[in-house]
Amino acid sequence: MTAGRPAPLGATFDGDGVNFAVFSENATRMQLCLFTPDGQTETDRLDLPERDGDVWHGYVSGMRPGQRYGLRAHGPYRPDEGHRFNHHKLLIDPYAKRLTGHPAWNDALMGYTVGAKQQDLSFDTRDSAPYMPKSVVEDPAFTWGGDTRPEVLTEEAVIYEAHVKGLTRLHPKAEPPGTFLAMASDPMLEHYTKLGVTSIELLPIQAFVNDGFLEEKGLTNYWGYQTLGYFAPDPRYLSEGKINEFQQMVARLHSAGLEVILDVVYNHTCEGNEMGPTLAFRGLDNAAYYRLADDRRYYINDTGTGNTLNVDNPMVLRMVMDSLRYWVQEMHVDGFRFDLCSTLGRTDTGFDRGAAFFDAIRQDPVLTQVKLIAEPWDIGPGGYQLGAFPPPFLEWNDKYRDGVRRFWRRDPGRAPDLAERLTGSATQFDHSGRPATASVNFLTAHDGFVLHDIVSYNEKHNEANGEDNRDGHSNNYSDNMGVEGETSDKRVNEDRARRKRALMTTLFLSQGTPMILAGDEIGNSQMGNNNAYAQDSEISWIDWSRADEDFLRFVQRIIAFRKDQPILRQKRFLHSRERMIDGMEDLFWRRPDGKPMEPSDWNDPGLQTLCVEMRTASGTPPYGATATAIFAVFNAGDAIEVAIPDPGTGTWSKHIDSADPEGEIAPVENGSIEVGRESVSVFVLEGEE
Structure with a gap:
């Protein structure tokens, strides 16, 4: 081993050998441990010979990609001062680009002696290497060919949140199931493109651990919010253990015009609090990597997971x-x-x-x-x-989720909140030059009820998680429509389908950036489990054999409608401003009788019908004279007669009726129309001069 270079950090292959560079401010010695190809036997333990500032480094000539390795850091073991060095513990390289697997839970993974008095102050001398995955030297070079980023404009984005395994495990044609390659298989690409989504947002795929307490209960860390390595794709999604499988997935998704967004966890790591294992960061430099309390023995826990990364x-x-x-x-x-x-x-x-x-x-x-x-x-x-982040950040808008659910559940006094959500949640986002697209609007996400369960369960049913149903949110703003869980009652199922269509239509008529949860478009259920973080099982896997094809066609239709109507995808907030093109305002709120909404109307807790006319915000219409305005009616109550605004020289045509999902586009022949119960009707003004 020679001196090498302090940058870049990690293991870097240069064609002749590998340079290793590791950060530790408080270590006194840093060792590189080399292993046999099967990762079972430690063959060499080499001191990194140089320290440049707080970076330890060395170069091994002749080493090639594929070499298994780990680190051992020497230094003080004084937990009361924040230092937990223990050279008996093999450590993952934080910059490792591939890991061989996951830790096998054993007491040897702990830096302290389990069962000792004041456990975390004790010192354990067992070697943890037999139970640790190994870091692997990788050359990430990949022949990308003509790969180009789709660069989807935010105002045109439709985000699809998905779990790699959950989406593909039960798909009859996605191969190999549960992997990155399955995510980008032909049948999945066909599904994404027909659905109309633009951006696939993957739950955590950076290497993560299965928590020991879950394994003891026969469960697993399914979602992946316990990161072990920030550069390595998780091995469980690699069919042959090669990182280029992830790159192949990205290239194939790009070829279909689809973006890839990663859910990343830089707020904490998998090592937990002072009673957690020593796997990487804690052993390399606990006092540097983590935010510690005034009593340095303990961790600041702003994340609820035991520790907080010290950025x-x-x-x-x-x-x-x-x-x-x-x-x-x-x-x-x-x-x-x-x-x-x-x-x-x-x-x-x-x-x-x-x-x-x-x-x-x-x-x-x-x-x-x-x-x-x-x-x-x-x-x-x-x-x-919510709303406090600087541009160019977008933000998940939970007020949108809750507000829309509550309106369609017929909670009293929810119409004003729905109006706020339909127009981009301006109270939260219309500042600092932020666009309306800063609000990521969603009805559901991985955490909470899926869409079908919102209309099928009043209560959470998380018994399978082994926590006596105490985990997960209890207030889901859901409504089982008269029967808890699955039923053969035709009326109940029709009511559920009706409400799901109304909810989904509302999402795609709202200003902002829409996001849907994978499986919602086919009516997937998690059987009332609203916290399936530990369920690598049929509870979480999307059941394609029970796909609701009727609902899928409707979701495809409403997404296509949004894409055809730039009025729904404006970056500027709608604030009833006058348009430069004709002096008319860009937003009108109306009562069902056609009159403008008054303060007394907004304050009516029984208001269940909201009527809105939206027009282009400024300048000339974005697309000729085929449509200049949209009129939408959101009716959470019984069927009602609604006055249609004066079309001027144009004609109003009904394009969407969530109560009649197969209905054809039809012009409105007179000045009013009946809007069905619990439904959304959407009219487009066409031919206006």
Whole structure:
């Protein structure tokens, strides 16, 4: 081994050998451990010979990709001071581009002696290598050919949140099931494109662990929010263990015009609190990688998982930024959804939209070219920050989810909130030059009830999680329509189908960026489980054999309608401003009798019908004279007669009626029309001069 270079960090193959570089501010010695090809036998233990600042490095001539390795860090074991070095524990390289598998849970993985008095202050001398996956030297070079990013404009995006295994495990033709390759197989590409989505958002695919407490119950970490390696794709989604399978998936999705967005977890790691295992970051430099409490023995837990990553440390922030750039530049992904993103913006004085993490991303020439989506909350102090993130971040809008569900559940007084959600949630987002598309509108996501269960269950049914149904949200704003769970009652099933169509239509008529959960479009159910994080089972896998083809056709239709109507995809907020083209306002709220809404109408808790006319926000119409306005009626009550606005020189035509999913486009012959119960009707003004 020779000195090598301090950059780049990780294991880098240069054609002649491999350079290793590892950050640790407080270590006193850093060792590289080499293993046989099967990863079972440690063959060499080499000291990294140089330290440049806080980076330890060395170069091994003649080494090739495929070499299995790990790290051992020497230093003080003084938990009360925040230091938990234990060279008996083999560590994952935080920059490893591939891992051989997952930890096999054993007490030897702990830096302390399990069962000792004041356990985490004790020191364990067992070697953890037999139970640890190994890092693998990789050359990520890939022949991308003519791969080009779809670069979908945000105002044209339709996001499809999916789990790699859950989406493909039971699909009859996606091969090999449960893998990256299945995600981009021909039948899946056909499904995405026919559905009309533009961007596939994958639940965490960076290497993650199966929690020991779940394995003890016969469960697993299904969702993946326990990251072990920020550069390595999780081995469980690789059919042959090669990282180019992920690259092949991206290339195939790109060829179909589809973006790839990754759900990433940079707020915490899989190592938990002081009672957790020593797998990587804790052993390399606990005091640098984690935010510690005033009593340095303990961790700040703003994430609810036991620890919080310390992105205030410049080298930890560098790791996050290097990881993000790696997935963009080497793996060609098109964006990121940041789990518990409030944590990444929290400083000693609270949440700061000018925190180091946000500033680093906003000045980065690579990352400013991709989509950035924040989950705008965590459980820490001041953790709920919906609308507070800086541009160009988009944000998951839970107020949209809850507001729309409650309106269609007929909760009293919900019409004003629905109006707010239909027009982009301006109260939260119309500031700092942010567009209406900053609001990611969704009815469902991986966390909570799926769409079919919203209309099928009043209560959560999480017994399979082994927590006596105590886990998961209890307030789901759902309605079982008279029967809890599946039923053969024709009326109940028709009512459920009707409400699902109304909900989905509302989503695609709203200003903002729509997101749907994979499986909702075919009526998939999780049998009332609203917290399926541990269910790698039929509960979470999408059952394609029971696909609701009628509902699928309707969802395809409503997505296509949105794409055909730029009025629904404007970046500017609609605020009843006068349009430059004709002096008319861009937004009108009307009562069913056609008169303008008055304050007394908005304050009526029994208001269940909302009528809105939307027009282009400014300038000339975006598409000739074929349509200049849309009139939509959202009726959560009984059937009602609704006055149609004066069409002037044009003609109103009904394009969508969620109560009549197969209905044809038809002109409105007179000044009023009946809108069915619990339905949405949409009219387009055509031919106006």
